Amino acid sequence: MNPVVNPVADPAIDPVGYPGADPIALPWAGLTDYQCFGCSPHNPGGLHLVFEAHPDGVCSRFSLGRGFESYPGIVHGGLTGVICDETMGNLIVLRHGRSAFTVSMRQRFVFPLVVDRPYTCVARLDRETEGNRLYQASAEVLDADGAVCAMATATYQPFVLDDALRQLKLGTPEATALSAALSARTFPSPLSTPNGATHDHPSH
Amino acid sequence: MTIPVTDPEIVTTVTEIAAIELGVPAANLSPETDLREIEGMDSVKVLRMIAKIEHAYDIELDDEVVFDLTTIAGTTEAVRAALAERA
Numbered sequence: 001m002n003p004v005v006n007p008v009a010d011p012a013i014d015p016v017g018y019p020g021a022d023p024i025a026l027p028w029a030g031l032t033d034y035q036c037f038g039c040s041p042h043n044p045g046g047l048h049l050v051f052e053a054h055p056d057g058v059c060s061r062f063s064l065g066r067g068f069e070s071y072p073g074i075v076h077g078g079l080t081g082v083i084c085d086e087t088m089g090n091l092i093v094l095r096h097g098r099s100a101f102t103v104s105m106r107q108r109f110v111f112p113l114v115v116d117r118p119y120t121c122v123a124r125l126d127r128e129t130e131g132n133r134l135y136q137a138s139a140e141v142l143d144a145d146g147a148v149c150a151m152a153t154a155t156y157q158p159f160v161l162d163d164a165l166r167q168l169k170l171g172t173p174e175a176t177a178l179s180a181a182l183s184a185r186t187f188p189s190p191l192s193t194p195n196g197a198t199h200d201h202p203s204h
Numbered sequence: 205m206t207i208p209v210t211d212p213e214i215v216t217t218v219t220e221i222a223a224i225e226l227g228v229p230a231a232n233l234s235p236e237t238d239l240r241e242i243e244g245m246d247s248v249k250v251l252r253m254i255a256k257i258e259h260a261y262d263i264e265l266d267d268e269v270v271f272d273l274t275t276i277a278g279t280t281e282a283v284r285a286a287l288a289e290r291a
Binding site: 108110126148153 | 247248251252255256258
């Protein structure tokens with residue numbers, strides 16, 4: 001256990017100027033042995049990311065400590081990629097009720113992220129698909145002033161949970177519960193903003 | 205999604221994406237428009253444009269190429285070269 005270096009998902013951080021929304025419950029929240037490095041609250045070494053609705057998709061607010069740095073005071077770029085990947089992947093899960101593996105991801109770094117500063121990752125789906133076709137998503141990491149510090153684009157292959165049970169360490173009861181939770185998603189598309197307007201395209 | 209791949213069609217697609225991402229009417233963009241001269245332009249907008257183009261064509265443009273792009277025509281040539289390399 002290393003609580004000192006764990007990042008903190010801080011609901012008070014609002015770097016994108018969007019009113020903070022309530023955290024969205026992920027389908028795996030009900031699994032007792034859920035250890036996702038990105039989003040499980042049970043993994044002591046994990047990022048503990050939580051996700052909120054955003055007009056473009058979902059967002060995650062975070063601040064990373066020195067345990068996640070590369071150069072002194074600078075957040076390791078690999079962690080930036082993890083957060084972008086987590087936010088894009090969970091957007092697919094929440095919007096479509098489907099799990100998906102990352103097929104490819106490309107990042108571009110604009111400004112270094114500084115440790116202990118608040119950032120927000122905003123993910124959006126660039127192409128909606130049906131069936132088993134690929135999803136395309138993108139994400140941006142914004143600082144407290146809304147400046148883009150990093151961006152990522154990625155492609156995801158959705159999978160049927162039952163077909164992946166051999167690869168997943170997941171028992172049948174948990175798989176059944178997870179399938180039910182995925183099917184019960186209520187996340188709308190496109191997202192409604194607090195004033196009822198909708199966004200079909202990135203707005204910032 | 206099928207993306208046109210002849211040069212004029214690439215110009216059209218690149219122009220449409222550029223207009224959206226750079227926030228200017230497509231009618232104001234020509235193949236020779238200097239993207240750096242567009243009011244309110246910045247490198248992040250150009251990178252967003254490039255990311256959308258890469259996704260549309262399922263290609264990756266080399267960073268050296270991206271940082272030298274200044275026009276729609278140049279971007280079109282980079283896309284064409286990337287498609288040819290992939291073929």
